[in-house]
Amino acid sequence: MQASAILPQDASDAALLGRVWSETQAGPCPVLLRQGHVFDLSGAAATISGLLERDDLTAILASTDLPDLGPLESFLDGSAGHLLAPVDLQAIKAAGVTFADSMLERVIEEQARGDSARANEVRARLAPVIGESLRGVRAGSEKSREIKALLQDMNLWSQYLEVGIGPDAEIFTKAQPMSAVGCGDRVGIHPISEWNNPEPEIVLVVRSDGTILGATLGNDVNLRDVEGRSALLLGKAKDNNASCAIGPFIRLFDAQFTKSDLENATVSLRVEGEDGFVMTGESPMQAISRTPDDLVGQMLNRSHQYPDGAVLFLGTMFAPVKDRRGEGQGFTHETGDRVEIASPRLGTLVNWVERTDRCPEWQFGIGALMRNLIARGLGDRI
Template identity: 55%
Template sequence: MAIIDDENGVWLGRVFLPEAKGPAVVTLRGGAVYDITSEVAPLVRDICEMDDPAGYVIEAPGFRLGMLEEIAEAAPGDESRIHFLCPSDLQPVKACGVTFARSMVERVIEEKAAGDPGKAEAIRARIGAAIGDSLKNIEAGSRAAEAAKQALIGEGLWSQYLEVGIGPDAEVFSKAQALSAVGPGAEVGLHPASHWNNPEPEVVLAVSSAGRIVGATLGNDVNLRDIEGRSALLLGKAKDNNASASIGPMIRLFDGEFTLDDVRRAELTLTVEGEDGYTMTGHSSMAEISRDPETLVRQTIGRHHQYPDGFMLYLGTLFAPTEDRDLPGEGFTHKPGDRVAISAPGLGCLENTVRLSTECAPWTFGVRALMTNLSERDLI
């Protein structure tokens, strides 16, 4: 699938410019990538803060860098060629967990198995169907959800994952620091201590500092099931590692043709292809999300928490693989070299290769480096 599947959309992203030794803000016009970096908007963050981001991008002066296909083929990290970066810059990356009932059941199984994949199948057979049936069509935070909670407590099946899945408060955590996420074509990292993990195909929202959702893109919220399953207090170690957050290919800004309702209807497809010939496909349907995207944004930003540069927000996934890859009963886990492709009509395709986080390129270009680079280019 092409990196971008609808060239009529209003697209906003970033590329690395060899001559600038730093990033440029770009859009697509007629199948070509255009540099629209300016003193008015040297950052993607600046455009997302505007009253009409899509209107600005459509009219912004720029110059042609090359055709989309040729730039998309350039390897990330090759500083001799223009290549795509993660489309966000100063926005911190937040994520919501346990937002789909079916994947919520798998989180409970992880907890009950204490991170041991060998125990997961037996636990799945014993309690998975019962919990899933109990929670079907329940609205998070409702009286019905509270009644289900009390019933499950009585059965000894209550879990902290069910608390954030159907309780009043959503799980919102910090996935990655600003500028640390990787983009299309890059390697994604697994902590070397993990031996039970999987990709998570998700929609990622671009949200302004005022809490306004201005666009959407795709993301891989790399998941370490064994580490988080041992203890929810290990969530930071399980979720925030070198190259463990992938976002892209570009942000599709909301306009008259693409709105939040399109996000609510999004159908995501996941494909994993291993160097050993293994293949797996998966799916995540936003129509089955337990909490509306606007609700998740309101729980993230408000009087209780401000984000002066806006933020990117992973919305969670329906996908939780249970099929065995190697040993019976141990389910799926990644192997180095796996190619992961996440796609959705209207949002394009995000593809990455799996490595250990210790083998991925280290993150060295932080906020200070970005500000120095922009200053040297007379953009700030």
């Protein structure tokens, strides 16, 4: 990977935070990307979580005395270390069925009982009735209540539509703190799955008090056949080894990048297979059925606290249906797929698909992090 290929188009004007494994520091470091170089922020806070809780974050990032760990390229070619997911102690949460197309596909999975061969038949039957009625509808609105009543009369109401346009969002735990993989890593598909796909999403970065500080990109890898068999298998479909990718960097909100910019962002997806298969797509954040503020408010409130902060996947805009293994069988991953998730103001998250049981095992958890930081003399900065 080249730095220019993964950074935002306006990287020189962006406040970009990340994490790297530094060979010279013998461990993970929160970093600031400035003028193509990686600067160590461990002197202010040993974790990204702790750093984002600092009231003087702006002043910290403006400092000219930060240790230079080297050019970003040296962490992309492995000579100085490698990129990590730009989060550590934060809870990793996700919102489901927040876009019309993905709502329809969840209903199709449910009706097809996880059988990809039946998906086209179900799609042809449901799309003309459900698909258009969902577009542009705000969750919890009077219009959504009218649609619910109509679909119930037609016996087409679904648990996925309930969380898609009803008053209560689906907020679930995508992965455990410290378990996400970063840009350039392998991303895992459970070997039991024969029907699966990437879920390209914008990921909000939220402080413990509910303040949305910025955003990054994520891949909420999903096993469509597993979840389609039963919604109660959501954990098995979502939370597996290397099944959550986040990165490449967190872009903080400032005068150059605001919530309005995020709400008007476009996210693109490109999958390239070793078999020559290529799939591309592009979708706007404006099509979301709930505002980011509403989703964060449903995740973090008086009944739900996250003292180390949280990141929130906003839901996928994509429902890949391009046939791959044969006519009518739709899309599914193959080992070796290169997945690019991109947005001009956030950069590009790149990962390669592998089976979960062939991806590196997750071993560096919270306990290992604490021991590492204490050994490096950073215990008082946790």
